[in-house]
Amino acid sequence: MSRVCPITGRGRHKAHNVSHANNKTRKWQYPNLRTKRIFDEATGQWVRVRVSARGLKTITKNGIPTAWRKMIELHTATHSHA
Numbered sequence: 365m366s367r368v369c370p371i372t373g374r375g376r377h378k379a380h381n382v383s384h385a386n387n388k389t390r391k392w393q394y395p396n397l398r399t400k401r402i403f404d405e406a407t408g409q410w411v412r413v414r415v416s417a418r419g420l421k422t423i424t425k426n427g428i429p430t431a432w433r434k435m436i437e438l439h440t441a442t443h444s445h446a
Contacts, residue, residue, distance in 0.1 A: 367394050371419030371431050373438050404428050 368375045374395040380388040396417040401410045406429060415423070423431045 367397060369395050369397060369416035369419045370413070370435050371415050371422055374416055374418065402428060 366375075372395075376392045376394050379391055379393045381391050382388055397414055398417065398420065399412060399414050400420060401412050402423065403409075404411050411428075419431070422434075426434075
């Protein structure tokens with residue numbers, strides 16, 4: 365499983381560990397991914413989703429159908445080969 369939120373598209377970022385002596389070493393910062401069970405009222409089933417905290421807030425605010433549509437739009441926009 366990749367560490368990317370399917371709703372927001374957030375992935376890892378490069379950063380530095382900075383010591384007291386100001387030495388910098390590279391590190392990765394990952395999104396705050398959580399596995400959640402969400403009830404889809406359209407199908408009447410529970411759906412298990414690995415989503416970031418920001419994506420969960422988006423689902424709570426806009427609802428599952430809107431979030432799924434945005435996820436599909438984001439996926440097709442980033443993976444179009446035209």
